[in-house]
Amino acid sequence: MLTYDLKTGYSCNNRCKHCVIEDSRDRLVEQKNSVDLGTEDCLRQVDYAISQGSEYIVLTGGEVTIRKDFSQLVDYCLQKGLNITIQTNGRRLHVPEVAHAISTCRKIRCVVALHGACPDTHDGITQVTGSFDETCEGIRYATQHGILTILKVVISKKNRDELPGIVKLAGELGVHYICFAFPHGQGGARKRFDEMVPTYSELRPNLDLLIKKAKAHHIQIEFEAIPFCIIPHDMQLVGELKYRFGDTLCTQVGEDPFNWAEVRKSIKSKAPQCGRCSMDSICEGVWSEYIDAYGGSEFVPISVPEQMKERLIAALDRWYAHSNGPSTSL
Numbered sequence: 001m002l003t004y005d006l007k008t009g010y011s012c013n014n015r016c017k018h019c020v021i022e023d024s025r026d027r028l029v030e031q032k033n034s035v036d037l038g039t040e041d042c043l044r045q046v047d048y049a050i051s052q053g054s055e056y057i058v059l060t061g062g063e064v065t066i067r068k069d070f071s072q073l074v075d076y077c078l079q080k081g082l083n084i085t086i087q088t089n090g091r092r093l094h095v096p097e098v099a100h101a102i103s104t105c106r107k108i109r110c111v112v113a114l115h116g117a118c119p120d121t122h123d124g125i126t127q128v129t130g131s132f133d134e135t136c137e138g139i140r141y142a143t144q145h146g147i148l149t150i151l152k153v154v155i156s157k158k159n160r161d162e163l164p165g166i167v168k169l170a171g172e173l174g175v176h177y178i179c180f181a182f183p184h185g186q187g188g189a190r191k192r193f194d195e196m197v198p199t200y201s202e203l204r205p206n207l208d209l210l211i212k213k214a215k216a217h218h219i220q221i222e223f224e225a226i227p228f229c230i231i232p233h234d235m236q237l238v239g240e241l242k243y244r245f246g247d248t249l250c251t252q253v254g255e256d257p258f259n260w261a262e263v264r265k266s267i268k269s270k271a272p273q274c275g276r277c278s279m280d281s282i283c284e285g286v287w288s289e290y291i292d293a294y295g296g297s298e299f300v301p302i303s304v305p306e307q308m309k310e311r312l313i314a315a316l317d318r319w320y321a322h323s324n325g326p327s328t329s330l
Contacts, residue, residue, distance in 0.1 A: 014089050021187055036067075071101040074086075116166070124158060163210040164210050182225035278303055
């Protein structure tokens with residue numbers, strides 16, 4: 001399964017403190033280049049995705065739903081027979097022109113960024129007053145109209161105590177799947193590293209409560225960039241397992257497409273002791289910036305008998321393949 005991740009531009013109606021594309025956007029601004037692709041550029045990339053064998057496409061940004069040609073891009077992808085994921089902050093999902101575009105076909109799903117269980121936390125991270133209420137309204141519209149909706153939560157020092165509350169809120173909004181992502185120390189998170197990026201050790205109690213809450217509310221979850229050793233009793237929730245069942249081509253504005261698997265692994269690191277871990281062969285490690293800042297002493301190798309290791313990995317693969325867990329791409 002090949003997915004094409006199309007970044008249509010970097011313009012956004014939020015200003016998230018952890019925004020990973022902030023460096024790329026700033027670079028284009030410094031070069032006096034446009035931070036957004038034109039319509040024809042986007043359509044050409046859709047055609048390229050198809051030529052590479054993609055059946056799935058992610059339309060993302062920045063914020064793709066603020067584009068005037070949003071409906072045109074969606075219609076073109078549908079005409080080409082693609083399965084579409086809209087990666088969005090959700091604030092405009094209920095606006096008539098956007099709502100019409102996403103509610104006309106069952107081949108569309110939405111991955112919506114939600115970063116708090118209350119307005120103070122979410123709006124504090126997005127730096128836009130009222131964004132929490134608009135995002136929740138957008139999520140509610142999507143779920144009530146039968147659109148598969150996945151939440152994407154970037155974990156940070158700002159929201160770690162609200163993670164179980166986000167699970168509860170998700171259930172109230174009609175969402176049944178959440179991806180919790182550890183922040184990548186690039187862009188906004190690089191500039192605000194000390195403010196935003198927790199250690200895995202201090203995060204462990206929050207993750208334990210979060211997992212219990214998700215089970216209690218019958219909500220499926222996965223974790224991105226959280227290694228097996230941090231959640232040793234729930235290793236099936238490591239989101240990188242999905243990359244064993246497919247591949248993703250990605251774009252940045254003004255750059256050539258790249259293979260996300262190759263790039264992703266090149267910007268991750270492991271601690272020396274990770275080589276002794278039974279999960280080492282399938283664990284990708286953590287973002288390199290994390291090791292640079294905090295070191296790797298907190299990562300304790302998982303140890304199982306050698307004859308059990310392959311059976312364990314096979315069991316994890318089977319679990320993920322049959323869990324109906326939707327890939328959230330990036």
